[in-house]
Amino acid sequence: MKTIAVATQKGGQGKTTIALHLAFAAEEMDLKVLYVDMDEQGNGSLVLAGDSRIAYESGYSALTTGALFDSTTGGHVKPLVTEKNIDLIAPDPLLPKYIQGTFDPGSPALAAPRTVLAQFAQEYDLCVIDAPPAQGQVLAALLAASDAVISPMSIDLFSIDGVGNLLETITQVRDAVNPALMQLGIVPNQVNTRSKGEMSTLKDLRSAYGALITPYAFNLRYAVKAAISSRKPVWKGVSGTSHSKAAKEWKDNCRTVLEQLDLLESN
Ligand SMILES: Nc1ncnc2c1ncn2[C@@H]1O[C@H](COP(=O)(O)OP(=O)(O)O)[C@@H](O)[C@H]1O
Numbered sequence: 001m002k003t004i005a006v007a008t009q010k011g012g013q014g015k016t017t018i019a020l021h022l023a024f025a026a027e028e029m030d031l032k033v034l035y036v037d038m039d040e041q042g043n044g045s046l047v048l049a050g051d052s053r054i055a056y057e058s059g060y061s062a063l064t065t066g067a068l069f070d071s072t073t074g075g076h077v078k079p080l081v082t083e084k085n086i087d088l089i090a091p092d093p094l095l096p097k098y099i100q101g102t103f104d105p106g107s108p109a110l111a112a113p114r115t116v117l118a119q120f121a122q123e124y125d126l127c128v129i130d131a132p133p134a135q136g137q138v139l140a141a142l143l144a145a146s147d148a149v150i151s152p153m154s155i156d157l158f159s160i161d162g163v164g165n166l167l168e169t170i171t172q173v174r175d176a177v178n179p180a181l182m183q184l185g186i187v188p189n190q191v192n193t194r195s196k197g198e199m200s201t202l203k204d205l206r207s208a209y210g211a212l213i214t215p216y217a218f219n220l221r222y223a224v225k226a227a228i229s230s231r232k233p234v235w236k237g238v239s240g241t242s243h244s245k246a247a248k249e250w251k252d253n254c255r256t257v258l259e260q261l262d263l264l265e266s267n
């Protein structure tokens with residue numbers, strides 16, 4: 001199993017949208033996918049299972065994000081099987097009971113998600129972690145459990161300002177517990193190609209950060225929002241030129257990421 005975290009500490013950057021599309025793309029390639037919905041708002045769960053409060057509603061009968069932070073969780077509690085053929089670890093409102101606070105390399109909670117997820121390594125090809133809009137120990141523990149991390153960012157001052165903290169957490173986790181963590185980079189998302197200012201800022205960012213910013217990006221397209229609202233990937237039910245462009249962009253970019261994770265033959 002390969003595990004990828006989609007992480008940035010700021011909300012609204014496209015973490016859930018990208019995490020869902022990676023999961024859909026992998027599922028369509030017949031890979032077995034596990035989706036970990038760490039955002040308490042449960043947007044990913046709403047798309048996959050039709051319910052943002054599924055863990056609670058189902059009486060905690062399936063594995064939840066809370067149990068992920070308890071290394072005594074036995075392999076007998078399974079993730080939830082969804083109608084999308086993507087299994088789900090749904091958000092647990094009790095999560096803060098198990099883990100909170102700032103990065104602490106000595107705490108057992110830091111290693112828990114890695115231990116719990118390892119129990120499912122034979123059952124899944126890909127585990128996608130939709131990280132919460134937070135930093136500190138929760139994010140560090142998720143990064144400790146991951147093979148790779150990708151970080152969407154929109155091109156505006158506040159989003160760019162947050163990148164330094166994220167990079168610091170990635171470095172701390174690599175140094176302390178997970179030297180193999182692959183940084184796929186910061187992927188520009190919701191890029192408004194009609195804005196000269198934004199395109200010029202993106203160019204400046206690329207020259208300042210170099211390879212840290214992915215060569216590919218996701219442009220701002222209404223079809224993306226509409227697709228997620230109908231609980232589908234953007235490449236399903238394509239109609240019109242703008243929608244086809246969005247479909248191709250998301251398919252190509254997801255493929256690139258899955259290739260980087262060695263889950264596909266590159267050709
Ligand atoms: N490339 C895009 N084009 C248009 N809308 C997008 C794009 N990426 C994300 N969105 C929309 O932006 C909003 C925030 O995205 P979301 O994935 O929920 O962010 P996060 O999980 O980081 O909070 C959602 O309404 C989503 O549909």
Ligand SMILES: [Mg+2]
Pocket residue numbers: 015016017039043130
């Ligand atoms: Mg989200």
